[in-house]
Amino acid sequence: MSVEQKVSPDEMCELYKVKRWGSGYFSVNERGHLCVLPERREDGPRIDFMEVIEEIKEQKIAFPAVIRFHDILRSQIKLINTTFRDAIAEYDYRGSFFGVYPIKVNQMREVVEEILDAGEPYNHGLEAGSKSELMAALAYNENPDNLTVLNGYKDEEYIRLALLGRKLGRKFIIVVENVSEFALIVKLAKEMRVEPMIGIRAKLAVRGSGRWSGSSGERAKFGLTCSEILNGIALLKEHGMADCLKLLHFHVGSQVPDIRIIKEAVAEAARIYADLALSGIKLDYFDIGGGLGVDYDGSRSATNSSRNYSLLEYAMDIVSGLQQICDEAGVPHPHIVSESGRYITAHHSCVITNVVGTIHQTNSTYETGAIVDEHILLTNMRESAAILTEENYQEIFNDVQQDKNDAINAFKLGVISLEERARLETLYWQIISRISRILEEADFVPEELMQVEELKASQYLCNFSVFQSAADTWAISQLLPIMPVMRLDEAPRQRCSIVDITCDSDGKISQFIAQGGYDQSLLLHEISEGEEYYIGLFLTGAYQDVMGDMHNLFGRLNEVHVFCDDDDPADFYIEEVIKGTSAEKVLATMQYNPEMMARYVKKEVDRQIRRGAIQPREGVRLVDFYEGCLEGYTYLKF
Ligand SMILES: *Cc1c(COP(=O)(O)O)cnc(C)c1O
DSSP states (O other): OOOOOBOOHHHHHHHTTHHHHSTTSEEEOTTSOEEEOTTSOTTSOOEEHHHHHHHHHHTTOOSSEEEEEHHHHHHHHHHHHHHHHHHHHHHTOSSOEEEEEEGGGOOOHHHHHHHHHHHGGGTOEEEEOSHHHHHHHHHHOOOTTSEEEEOSOOOHHHHHHHHHHHHTTOEEEEEEOSTHHHHHHHHHHHHHTOOOEEEEEBOOSSOOOSTTGGGSSTTOSSOBOHHHHHHHHHHHHHTTOGGGEEEEEOOOOSSOOOHHHHHHHHHHHHHHHHHHHHTTOOOSEEEOOSOOOOOTTSOOSSSTTOOSSOHHHHHHHHHHHHHHHHHHHTOOOOEEEEOOOHHHHGGGEEEEEEEEEEEOGGGOOOOOOOOTTOOHHHHHHHHHHHHOOTTTHHHHHHHHHHHHHHHHHHHHTTSSOHHHHHHHHHHHHHHHHHHHHHHHHOSOOOGGGGHHHHHHOEEEEESSOHHHHOHHHHHSOOOOOEEESSOTTBOOOEEEEEEOSSSOTTOEEOOEEETTEEESSEEEOOOOTTOOOEEEEOSOTTTHHHHOOOGGGOOOOEEEEEEEOTTSTTSEEEEEEEOOOBHHHHHHHTTOOHHHHHHHHHHHHHHHHHTTSSOHHHHHHHHHHHHHHHHSBSSOOO
16 A cells, blocks of 8 residues: 555545535544534544544443534534523524434434433423323423423324323323314313413425425325314314414424525414414414434535525524514513424434445455457456556546446347456456546546546445435435544545445445535545554434334344533543444344244254254353354354
8 A cells, every 4th residue: 555645634624525514513623633622612522433442342332333423412402592592582583492302313312311301491392193192291301391392193092191290280282184183172271170281283385305305295195284273273172272372383394405485484384473462362382393304415405405595594594584573563572482393303313333344445465367269348357457557547447347248238139258358357446546546646637537536436335224224315315414433643545435235236335425416425534454443423312313123134233322511531421321222122123032042053053963963062162152043143253
């Protein structure tokens, strides 16, 4: 390997767009390691990823692992609350801000507890969308000043649970998504002799943009039309319960890329609020739902993996938009409720995985010499290799592309032998490598030859499952920042895509953040045999953490919770480790019985012992080994 080219932390931050997607929480230190700045200050505490990794190894915790930075979670809660408070003060708005965290974004108890704890000074509550989430809210959202907003379709049990919250003196607001729920709430509230707090979800005409635009618009699955809202209110009035109406809710979808959509939705919903207020229905809360986006690709644009606004702009536009319509109508300013979840959780967790193998196209080392009576395509390829120069490389590139395609067709027809194909492909990749080196020196790269780098890209095999840890990259082409956490003082020179260890061909990542758009490959370092090389998948705290499935029976990851501690020499300590799923647990969820499996295997081994094919001592070892693997981690061990 040539002498590595040294680079500065700033250059590496720029290459991987760390400052763009990192929201101030990530940086590269002088040792060339990625680090976390829990206080978003370069001069504040710094947690070096490699030190965390060393400690994880010392504790004998296997990779891949999820690392959670609880300080980031706390900081995001503070940020959203203080920003809205600032916007409210700036405009002299009369209402207050109340956040509620939607449990579905990351249901982990530790995450919910941390958010409630950090949200204590701001009365940051919870949002639940199912009975299980509601039960979690009943147990954990104890502060009587916090809101709990209850969305989703509801049955009797759901409403009874919500009313139990009211019995406990909590602000549990049942948001009606469907007209039939009004009558059910009235009936059960009377039966349980408790005053409900009711919200209504408005079906807005404004359509979101981005991937979740289906959550809004006239064909959305949730929400009440204007006539349904008025009919519902009439029903509540009949029962003398119009005062129970407290909140107006809308949600235009998650990850809204364009601020224009937010403004339009606020304007439309504010008109509903104002008209209801004028008719004597005074709602206390105006709930703007979720949708506050995360800039995953750092482009600050209205594209699906980004957003074209900042948190401050978001808050200011909502406060001022709502205020303007209220003032025009001469109605009071309602409290503002936000159900942001993605924004709060995305940055706090990441997946650290190790590269367990590399697949280099260009490393083919087979012989290339002539064979007797060889096919003309092989001869041509050898000639192309012989005459390649800095002058004719473009022409040669075109020739060899054609020759290689022809050769594969000829192979399929049985015209070219396996031996000939192996030699021809070896020559082809040697030519591609040489052209790539010529291009590195060239002042100008012709359009057609742009693909050389992609062609030549290696595959880095990483110890994780896309389906467990980065489901959205597979399901909806969500872009996630991916980069090495080490050797960031050397220029990476290897173009790669990332493949996982599932045996699904979809188990790969081939879309990466790049200068002004996306690339199919990512620049990583060349790694030598046996070298440990760690890569991080970042911003996985929202949805990715908890949506993963057990495709190929890979289970949940080991999880490490890191807290910042300024007094500690390394600025951090590991507070908790949650073991990932063992093979036996994963199997058991799919109805296997691991104990029985071990017995079956033992029975087979015993049979072979009786036949004399396995020595008894070896048999015992083999059975122990099988049982040990059942108890072990589902990922690769190195
Ligand atoms: C999913 C969801 C949210 C969370 O949205 P984010 O974009 O993650 O902030 C909020 N409210 C409702 C009703 C939801 O369904």
